[in-house]
Amino acid sequence: MPIFDSSFAVLSLWAVMGYLIGSIAFGMVLARVMHLGDLRTIGSGNIGATNVLRTGNKKAAALTVLLDGGKGAVAVLLARFFAGEDAAQIAALAALLGHCYPVWLGFRGGKAVATFLGVLLALAWPVGIASALIWLVATFATRISSMGGLAAAASSTFFMVLLGYSDVLILGILLTLLVFWRHRGNIQRIRAGQEPKIGAKKI
Numbered sequence: 189m190p191i192f193d194s195s196f197a198v199l200s201l202w203a204v205m206g207y208l209i210g211s212i213a214f215g216m217v218l219a220r221v222m223h224l225g226d227l228r229t230i231g232s233g234n235i236g237a238t239n240v241l242r243t244g245n246k247k248a249a250a251l252t253v254l255l256d257g258g259k260g261a262v263a264v265l266l267a268r269f270f271a272g273e274d275a276a277q278i279a280a281l282a283a284l285l286g287h288c289y290p291v292w293l294g295f296r297g298g299k300a301v302a303t304f305l306g307v308l309l310a311l312a313w314p315v316g317i318a319s320a321l322i323w324l325v326a327t328f329a330t331r332i333s334s335m336g337g338l339a340a341a342a343s344s345t346f347f348m349v350l351l352g353y354s355d356v357l358i359l360g361i362l363l364t365l366l367v368f369w370r371h372r373g374n375i376q377r378i379r380a381g382q383e384p385k386i387g388a389k390k391i
Contacts, residue, residue, distance in 0.1 A: 190272075190273040190274045190277060190355055191274065192274045193272070193274065194271050194272055194274050194275050198271050198275060199271075199274065199275055199278050201271075202267040202270075202271055202275040202276075202278050202279045202282070203278050203279065203281075203282045204282070205263065205266070205267070205279060205282075206263040206264075206267065206278065206279030206280065206281070206282030206283040206286065207282040207283065207285060207286035208286060209259050209262060209263040209266075209279075209283055209286065210259060210260065210263060210282060210283030210284060210285065210286025210287040210290075210303060211286035211287065211289075211290035211291060211292060211297070212259055212286075212290075213235045213290055213292070213293060213297065213298075214251070214252050214255035214256055214259070215227055215235040215236055215237060215239065215240045215252045215256070215298065216228075216235050216293070218240065218248045218251055218252055218255075219240060219243065219248065222245060222248050224240070224243040224245055224248060225243065227239050227240065227243075228293075228296075230242055230243060234298055234299060235293065235296075235297055235298045236252065236256065236298035236299055236300075236301070236302065237249045237250075237252040237253040237256065237302055238333040238334075238386075240252045241386070252302070253302045254302075256287065256298070256302035256303050256306065257302040257303060257305050257306030257309070258306055259283065259287075259303060259306065260280070260283045260284070260287070260302075260303040260304065260305075260306030260307035260310065261306040261307065261309055261310040262310075263279045263280065263282070263283035263307070263310075264276045264279055264280045264283070264307055264310035264311055265310050266279070267279035267280075268310075273355075276310075276311065277311070277356065277359045280307045280310070280311055280359060280363070281359060281362060281363065283303060283307060284300050284303055284304060284307060284363055284366055284367075285366070287300050287303040288300050288366065288370055298370075299334075299337065299367070299370040299371055299374075300366065300367055300370055301323070301336070301337035301340065301341070301367065304337075304340070304341060304344075304363055304367055305319060305320050305323065305340065307363065308320075308344060308360075308363075311353075311356050311359070312348065312351070312353040312356055314347070314351050314353075315344060315347045315348050315351055315353055315356075315360075318343070318344075318347045318351070319340045319341075319343055319344045319347060320340065322336075322339050322340045322343045323336045323337065323339065323340035324336070325339075326338075326339035326340070327386070330385075331385040331386045332378070332383050332384075332385055332386070333386055334371050334374035334375075334378065334383060335378065335383075337367060337371065338367070338368065338371055338374075338375070341363070341364045341367040341368060342364065342368075344360055344363075344364060345357060345360045345361055345364055348360050
């Protein structure tokens with residue numbers, strides 16, 4: 189953990205800023221701009237890239253991944269630049285919470301994998317790159333989007349220890365637990381052999 193030497197007011201400010209940045213629902217925005225329909229009525233009803241892909245628009249899905257990851261990174265980098273490492277970690281957690289529970293959508297948001305990876309890249313880029321590679325390999329190997337996200341989250345804390353980023357370990361564990369919590373339904377379906385694969389017609 190970093191030394192929390194910023195004032196409560198400063199940390200609170202970046203908690204709010206991180207949440208607001210994280211709560212921007214880029215999947216919803218892109219779906220509306222590209223006339224893909226309301227994501228909340230498509231597939232799983234999720235606002236993330238996997239559900240955007242279910243519209244059949246790969247470009248929109250790729251942009252959603254990049255933008256959702258980018259907002260997590262931006263929240264961390266802005267907080268670090270203006271307030272320091274303690275604020276950066278607060279903003280990281282807040283950004284993930286904002287994505288998962290956006291006030292604008294009745295606190296019904298995404299599952300945070302892309303935002304999680306963006307946050308990691310900004311906090312500790314070697315960990316972020318390693319986790320992103322795990323995400324890609326697991327996703328392509330299983331063709332199950334949630335498996336890729338869960339594998340990336342589970343491996344991230346290992347990489348933090350291995351690569352010497354123990355100062356973000358506690359935060360990393362919290363972020364990983366949040367990702368797993370958001371995927372609890374997916375985990376049940378994986379165990380039952382009912383989790384849909386990428387490209388499957390039925391959701």
